[in-house]
Amino acid sequence: xxxxxxFHIDANSAYLSWEAVYRLQQGDPLDLRTVPSVVGxxxxxxxxxxxxxxxxxxKFKIETGETLYSxxxxxxDLIIVPPNYALYRQCSDAMVEILKDxxxxxxxxxxxxxxxxxxxxxxxxxxxxxxxxxxxDRIKKELGFTVNIxxxxxxxxxxxxxxxxxxxxxxxxxxxxxxxxxxxxxxxxLFMVGRATSKKLRSRNIKTxxxxxxxxxxxxxxxxxxxxxxxxxxxxGIDYSPVRREDAIEVKxxxxxxxxxxxxxxxxxxxxxxxSLVESVSTRLRQANMLARLVxxxxxxxxxxxxxxxxxxxxxxxxxxxxxxxxxxxFDELWNGQPLRHMGLRVSELCQNDFFQTxxxxxxxxxxxxxxxxxxxxxxxxGSAAIFRSAFLHSGLHSMTGGVVENEEYPxxxxxx
Numbered sequence: 001x002x003x004x005x006x007f008h009i010d011a012n013s014a015y016l017s018w019e020a021v022y023r024l025q026q027g028d029p030l031d032l033r034t035v036p037s038v039v040g041x042x043x044x045x046x047x048x049x050x051x052x053x054x055x056x057x058x059k060f061k062i063e064t065g066e067t068l069y070s071x072x073x074x075x076x077d078l079i080i081v082p083p084n085y086a087l088y089r090q091c092s093d094a095m096v097e098i099l100k101d102x103x104x105x106x107x108x109x110x111x112x113x114x115x116x117x118x119x120x121x122x123x124x125x126x127x128x129x130x131x132x133x134x135x136x137d138r139i140k141k142e143l144g145f146t147v148n149i150x151x152x153x154x155x156x157x158x159x160x161x162x163x164x165x166x167x168x169x170x171x172x173x174x175x176x177x178x179x180x181x182x183x184x185x186x187x188x189x190l191f192m193v194g195r196a197t198s199k200k201l202r203s204r205n206i207k208t209x210x211x212x213x214x215x216x217x218x219x220x221x222x223x224x225x226x227x228x229x230x231x232x233x234x235x236x237g238i239d240y241s242p243v244r245r246e247d248a249i250e251v252k253x254x255x256x257x258x259x260x261x262x263x264x265x266x267x268x269x270x271x272x273x274x275x276s277l278v279e280s281v282s283t284r285l286r287q288a289n290m291l292a293r294l295v296x297x298x299x300x301x302x303x304x305x306x307x308x309x310x311x312x313x314x315x316x317x318x319x320x321x322x323x324x325x326x327x328x329x330x331f332d333e334l335w336n337g338q339p340l341r342h343m344g345l346r347v348s349e350l351c352q353n354d355f356f357q358t359x360x361x362x363x364x365x366x367x368x369x370x371x372x373x374x375x376x377x378x379x380x381x382x383g384s385a386a387i388f389r390s391a392f393l394h395s396g397l398h399s400m401t402g403g404v405v406e407n408e409e410y411p412x413x414x415x416x417x
Contacts, residue, residue, distance in 0.1 A: 003119070003153065004117075004119045004153045004154070005117075005118040005119050005121075005128045005151065005152075005153065006115060006116070006117055006118070006119075006151070006152055006153065006154055006155050006157075006158045006243065007115065007116040007117075007118055007128075007132055007135070007149055007150070007151055007158060008109075008113065008114075008115055008116075008149065008150040008151075008155065008158035008159045008161065008162045009095070009099065009113060009114045009115075009116060009135065009147050009148075009149050009162075010112065010113040010147060010148045010149075010150075010159075010162050010163075011091075011092075011095065011112040011113065011145060011146075011147050012145070012146045012147060012148060012166055012167035012168065013033070013052055013053070013054065013055070013167070014052065014088070014091075014111070014112030014145075015039040015051055015052040015083065015088060015112075016032055016033060016037065016038070016039050016052045016053065016054055016081075017033060017145040017146070018087055018088055018091040018145060019032060019039060019081050019084060019087065020032035020033045020145075021091075021143070021144035021145050022084075022087055024144070025144070032054060032079065032081065033054050033055070034054075034056065035054065035056055035079060036054060036056045036057040036059075036060060036062075036075045036077065036078050036079065037053070037054045037056075037057060037078065037079035037080070037081060038050045038051070038052065038053045038054070038057055038062065038068070038071060038078060038079070038080055038081070039051045039052045039053075039080075039081045039082075039083055040052070040068060040080070040081075040082075040083060041068045041080065041082065042068075042080075042082060048067070048068050049065055049066065049067055049068065049262050050062060050063065050064055050065060050066055050067075050068065050071050050262075051064065051083055052064060053071075057071075057075065057078065060074045060075040060078075061074060062074055062075065062078070064262065065262030065263060066262075068080060088111055088112075089111070091143065091145070092108075092111050092112065094143055095114070095139060095143065095147070096108065096114060098135065098138055098139055098142065098143070099114060099116055099135065102116065102118065102121070102131060102135060103116050103117055103118055103121055104245070105117035105119075105243045105245050106243070106245065107243045107244045107245065110259060115155050115158065115159075115243045116243070117242075117243040118131065128151055129151065129170065129172065132149040132151055132170045133170055135147075135149060136148075136149050136168065136169075136170055140168065146167045146168035147168070148162045148163070148166050148167060148168070148169050148170070148171070149162060149169075149170045149171075150162030150163070150164075150170075150171050150172070150173065151170070151171070151172045151173075151174075152172060152173050152174055152175075152237075153174060153175060154237070154238075154239040154240070154241070155239055155241055155243065156191060156234050156237065156238075156239035156241075157173045157174070157175070157178070157182075157237050157239070158173075159191055160173055160182055160189075160190075160191060161173040161181075163189065164181070173237070175237050178213075178236070178237040179210065182209055182210075182235075182237065183208060183209050183210025183213060183235075184208060184209075184210060185208065185209050186207065186208060186209075187201050187202065187206060187207055187208055187209055187211070187212060189209070190209050190212070190231060190234055190235055191234055192227075192230060192231055192234060192304055193231055194302055194303040194304055195302065195303065196303040197224065197227065197231065197303060197304075200223055200224060201224075204223075209235045210235075212231065212232060212235040213232070213235035213236045215232070217229065217232050220232050227304070227305070253292075253294075253346055253347055253348030253349075253350060254281050254284050254285060254288075254290075254292070254346070254347050254348075254350070255281060255296075255344065255345055255346030255347065255348075256277050256280055256281055256344065256345060256346075257277070257298070257342060257343060257344030257345070258273065258276070258277065258342070258343060258344075259341060259342050260273060260340065260341055260342065260343065263302050263339035263340065263341060264339065264340040264341075264343075265337075265339050265340075267332070267335075270299075270331060270335065270340060270343070271328050271331070273343050274297070274324060274327045274328060274331060274343065274345060275324050277327075277343065277344070277345040278320055278323050278324040278327055278345060279320060281323070281345055281346075281347055282318055282319065282320040282323050282372065283320075283376060285318040285347065285350075286318050286372065286373070286376055287376070289352060290318065290350045290351065290352060291316035291317055291318050291350065291351050291352075292313070292316055292317065292318065292323070292347030292348065292349065292350055293312060293313050293316045293348075293349035293350075293351065294310060294311070294312050294313070294347065294348045294349040295310065295311055295313065295323055295326045295327060295330065295345070295346075295347055296308055296309070296310035296330075296345070296346040296347070296348070297309055297310070297327050297330040297331050297334070297343075297344070297345055298343070298344040298345075298346070299331070299334070299335065299340050299342060299343045299344070300340070300341060300342035300343075301338040301339060301340055301341065302338075302339045302340070302341045303338075305338075306342070307334060308334075308344075309330040309331075309333060309334045310330070311326060311329075311330055312349070313326070316349075316350075316351050318369070318372075319368050319369045319372060320368070320372050321368045322368070323345075323347065327345055
């Protein structure tokens, strides 16, 4: 049986690198990657949070997710750049276009990282390591930013390999290399081991990935349940998930989800994230001339525990405010205060918008839908940033997150690789 080769391609400090390259191409003499700089929030008011930081900024102990005010206290000369999500999408798409020259089997894992299945591509190159170096160097030469590429026989090990040393590197962790390269690493560096899981493992004197790999699985299951089986398998390099090509995704509804670059710990910010998701999903509903009868909300905590909640509507709708209010109610019924890193919204049971039945208790949703239609026209003509709700000012959050069919274009990190 031919050997399986999986590449994990990850853009180094993506948001900051992409912004730096764009500015250099526009004639700016300063490379943001060489000075203390961050992407996030509003540079004029210093409101918002740090989304990503340069390597020089790390020397000031600036952390992703902390407030810009706090970051500026640590480094008064810090350069703050507002996020440019349209640019990030363009850079991500450009990277994927290069990857398509090497394999048709590509899975976007997030906006700045992809998996590529190089299995069976021997006619293109007999040496996967050489091919990975070619991809890395080509992205750097043609697009101006660097990537790390991890290579292995499965997605988990390829991802772990890509994290070994940065930036601009190619690494391997094949199954026979796991004891030497992966097992000595701190337990916190294993994919899907968060702070709470790490604390439980360390309380039992499990400090490295190797110690977890060689621990009795029955005992692990007692205190970590099913999540314990997952991380134990990962510690042993076990993962059978396929590279899921974008063109293989079956469209069943419309939805979107986002991995948040900081822990959401208050209801106001959580509702704001939901609004950004609803804005994009409801816009797509209207573009498709569809209404939804079912609204679903999901979230995952910073320890990767997830849950979801849904509600069937009396009347189908495409109204942004109505879907948002329902989404917030579903969220409030489900959430008990855990820090969140991932949130999702999905609408399904779609029907054609041939007529609109107004409920007796519609709260003037018909008037709000007319406003939605006007906003859609403005955004279509001038771009999504032409008009947005004031709640997003200085929030550090994008006013429209995605806006694609279910199984979003950039599927975010989950336990399902």
